[in-house]
């Protein structure tokens with residue numbers, strides 16, 4: 001890549017070598033402080049800032065050719081402070097001063113820049129790191145000793161060479177919806193437009209279409225906004241394709257990459273020979289987001305895909321270790337603002353704050369819980385978390401201020417399809433959408449909020465006047481200047497996400513019946529696609545994505561109770577879709593959102609409350625759900641489960657599906673047993689023929705609710721090969737399962753939350769006997785429920 005220079009920096013070279021007036025007094029203080037410290041560290045040998053200085057000088061000669069940071073002036077980056085349009089143009093709004101951790105070294109400052117959307121460069125001296133976010137970038141510098149000013153140019157050459165045109169998924173995929181065409185007179189100006197676009201996105205509440213790279217030839221500049229990025233390229237003379245892909249040199253030159261300990265496991269990387277540095281970076285960019293960095297020498301290129309990334313470096317002559325991309329990103333719907341840590345959220349500018357901007361939860365102390373609170377609020381725009389609790393922001397968070405011990409994350413569950421803006425959605429027939437009308441000035445927010453409030457929403461498509469909420473799968477996009485198309489992906493990292501495998505109730509609970517496995521060799525199945533597989537699967541609870549030995553595996557989790565646990569597993573990412581609420585989950589009624597249920601037959605019970613309405617549903621065999629609203633309580637009877645809600649009808653109503661059967665040990669491929677796997681007695685069940693699982697379940701409900709023999713149905717074992725339905729009537733219920741293909745074992749658990757359930761204690765009409773189990777006896781809510789079922793109880797209270 002050619003080094004670029006602005007006209008104003010040439011002006012600076014000619015005229016501003018000595019500009020003491022342009023150096024603020026505070027900076028002179030920094031210098032003095034630094035010199036004093038240097039005297040100390042010289043006396044103490046290698047420690048402290050002296051070490052930093054040594055690193056700076058080792059890097060001095062090579063930085064132009066290594067990572068994404070370039071000098072602003074041709075003759076070097078050192079002894080320069082950054083400026084705006086000219087050497088006198090300095091303003092506090094041009095940069096964010098980052099905390100102590102970022103100011104430790106040039107490298108940590110660079111990483112702070114990479115983690116800050118809209119970063120245009122850095123100014124660094126030991127102890128102070130400024131991340132520059134000025135709209136026009138850094139166009140000039142002024143001389144100040146022992147300060148480094150570097151411009152951030154995070155582009156790599158596709159395939160490592162010039163004369164390439166960008167493509168999408170593969171070399172045949174050149175959908176015009178992927179890019180916008182503009183005109184610039186230089187490659188640098190085209191790169192600049194791309195970075196400007198991302199900076200402008202920060203302040204916008206509309207659909208974000210992040211620039212993912214550029215294609216430049218003649219004076220045609222294409223800004224690529226395809227969400228999955230530039231996935232391929234083809235040969236084309238006179239054109240360059242440059243995916244946006246940041247790299248940061250780790251430690252210094254003559255260092256190789258390493259994991260936790262010094263031994264380098266060959267599974268950590270893929271080795272290539274005869275590749276240039278540009279080619280090596282391009283290989284890494286192609287493996288994003290799984291490429292964590294590269295180790296490069298003249299002899300080889302190692303593309304690192306170890307999930308925990310590069311942790312340190314080891315001395316290796318002639319090698320350099322470059323880290324790729326943002327650090328600490330876990331791939332869920334939350335992104336860090338200005339690096340995330342030690343930052344407090346602000347609205348449109350650093351002084352834009354009001355207590356009305358957020359809801360505060362003092363009890364919420366973990367990042368995962370705070371994220372869940374955000375998902376519960378359809379207006380959530382971001383979260384702020386510290387030792388005092390969690391704030392759910394409901395106005396757009398565009399910036400942040402330094403604030404020790406606080407984290408600020410922006411929530412963006414809507415991911416533009418191919419960039420989102422100026423695209424319409426397409427799907428495969430039959431396409432299911434609901435059209436809603438909102439005022440033009442708030443259609444983007446209201447349309448997304450309608451989607452977030454409905455169950456099974458796949459995404460939204462809108463123009464100035466009309467909003468379409470998609471409930472069938474969005475396959476892709478087409479170019480249309482008047483429309484926007486976004487997928488809804490409210491993923492939350494489970495226990496940090498990275499190096500975690502998803503589990504059911506316990507750390508070893510992972511029955512194959514919980515998920516569907518999708519496997520693919522190399523680049524075919526991206527994390528984005530795995531997420532899309534989940535959001536388009538009814539009942540998806542989350543994904544587990546692994547990259548091991550180049551084989552990418554995507555597990556789409558459908559376990560009824562979702563992902564409750566995770567366990568250590570290197571190379572694996574576990575993301576939950578939506579919220580997990582153990583209390584809400586304990587009820588057999590699941591809210592499908594506002595509106596009436598869609599279906600055929602219902603019976604109306606006017607003048608009953610919601611709890612009574614649920615009891616009516618439980619008592620009627622064949623009840624699949626209910627809606628409750630101005631028209632009263634309506635019980636829906638149908639052949640199949642209710643899974644959609646009529647959003648165009650009365651929004652004061654709410655529709656609930658009723659699913660009282662729960663899988664035991666994953667359900668599928670399991671047959672029920674009594675106390676343990678060998679405990680089976682003919683008195684435990686009554687056997688009937690049944691044409692389907694649903695028919696078998698209905699028999700159980702009928703037997704339980706109309707129980708005359710004093711042996712109510714506690715669950716079912718259904719075998720689809722012979723159509724046999726066993727109604728379990730063992731008084732202690734189902735205690736264990738065994739392997740049996742084609743069988744399904746489920747418990748009948750018609751629980752409902754009284755008065756909303758959580759936060760309520762039970763009370764009978766008269767004081768009578770009640771059972772209490774101590775927490776040492778009851779592991780969790782599920783255990784409490786099974787104790788209840790086994791003892792024929794009338795309800796349960798878990799606290």
Ligand SMILES: *[C@@H]1O[C@H](CO)[C@@H](O)[C@H](O)[C@H]1NC(C)=O
Nearest residue numbers: 032033034035036037038039
């Ligand atoms: C650093 O040490 C030198 C002598 O080694 C001394 O002349 C200079 O004043 C010291 N600088 C500071 C800032 O203390």
Ligand SMILES: *[C@@H]1O[C@H](CO)[C@@H](O)[C@H](O)[C@H]1NC(C)=O
Nearest residue numbers: 272273274275276298299300
């Ligand atoms: C690498 O390059 C050298 C010299 O250009 C050549 O002799 C060798 O065959 C190449 N190796 C491979 C694997 O392409």
Ligand SMILES: *[C@@H]1O[C@H](CO)[C@@H](O)[C@H](O)[C@H]1NC(C)=O
Nearest residue numbers: 346347348349350351352353
């Ligand atoms: C910050 O933003 C708020 C809300 O948009 C505005 O009222 C205020 O004037 C802005 N302040 C500054 C200093 O720009």
Ligand SMILES: *[C@@H]1O[C@H](CO)[C@@H](O)[C@H](O)[C@H]1NC(C)=O
Nearest residue numbers: 462463464465466467468482
């Ligand atoms: C907006 O989209 C609807 C269909 O979704 C269409 O009927 C209407 O004409 C469009 N309006 C504009 C201004 O493009």
Ligand SMILES: *[C@@H]1O[C@H](CO)[C@@H](O)[C@H](O)[C@H]1NC(C)=O
Nearest residue numbers: 424463464479480481482483
């Ligand atoms: C976009 O909207 C404008 C003005 O409403 C209209 O003239 C134009 O034809 C529309 N374009 C498309 C592709 O629908």
Ligand SMILES: *[C@@H]1O[C@H](CO)[C@@H](O)[C@H](O)[C@H]1NC(C)=O
Nearest residue numbers: 597598599646647648649650
């Ligand atoms: C949705 O509700 C509207 C208004 O009540 C009604 O006209 C329409 O038929 C309903 N659609 C379905 C699919 O039930």
Ligand SMILES: *[C@@H]1O[C@H](CO)[C@@H](O)[C@H](O)[C@H]1NC(C)=O
Nearest residue numbers: 770771772773774775776777
């Ligand atoms: C629960 O624990 C308390 C104190 O340890 C004990 O007094 C009580 O009997 C226990 N209750 C049951 C039901 O075991």
